[in-house]
Amino acid sequence: MEGILQxxxxxxxxxxxxxxxxxxxxxxxxxxxxxxxxxxVGIAGFAAIxxxxxxxxxxxxxxxxxxxxxxMRVAAQGFVVGAMTVGMGYSMYREFWAKPKP
Numbered sequence: 001m002e003g004i005l006q007x008x009x010x011x012x013x014x015x016x017x018x019x020x021x022x023x024x025x026x027x028x029x030x031x032x033x034x035x036x037x038x039x040x041v042g043i044a045g046f047a048a049i050x051x052x053x054x055x056x057x058x059x060x061x062x063x064x065x066x067x068x069x070x071x072m073r074v075a076a077q078g079f080v081v082g083a084m085t086v087g088m089g090y091s092m093y094r095e096f097w098a099k100p101k102p
Contacts, residue, residue, distance in 0.1 A: 036087055037087070038083045038084070038086055038087030038090065039083075039087065041083050041087075042079065042080045042083030042084060045076075045080065045083060046076045046079060046080050049075050049076040050076055052072075053068070053069075053072030053076075056068075
């Protein structure tokens with residue numbers, strides 16, 4: 001009975017703080033970017049390719065709109081997949097080869 005009361009009082013203790021709930025969005029984004037640095041690179045590359053595609057939309061010549069959009073989609077997806085692949089390789093390197101031997 002005493003153990004149950006102790007568990008109940010511990011679970012309702014308001015002095016317990018969880019660090020993941022205390023950080024704001026900016027610090028969480030910075031922490032996540034340090035853990036996986038190629039995610040922001042992929043997002044930035046995707047945004048740059050989309051912006052370039054929109055900029056070139058007026059001067060596409062006699063290329064059909066659908067072909068232009070398909071090319072931009074493939075370029076953006078290729079950049080994101082490439083960034084994910086490089087990021088996965090980087091994290092594997094950090095975890096398996098760059099890890100200090102005990």
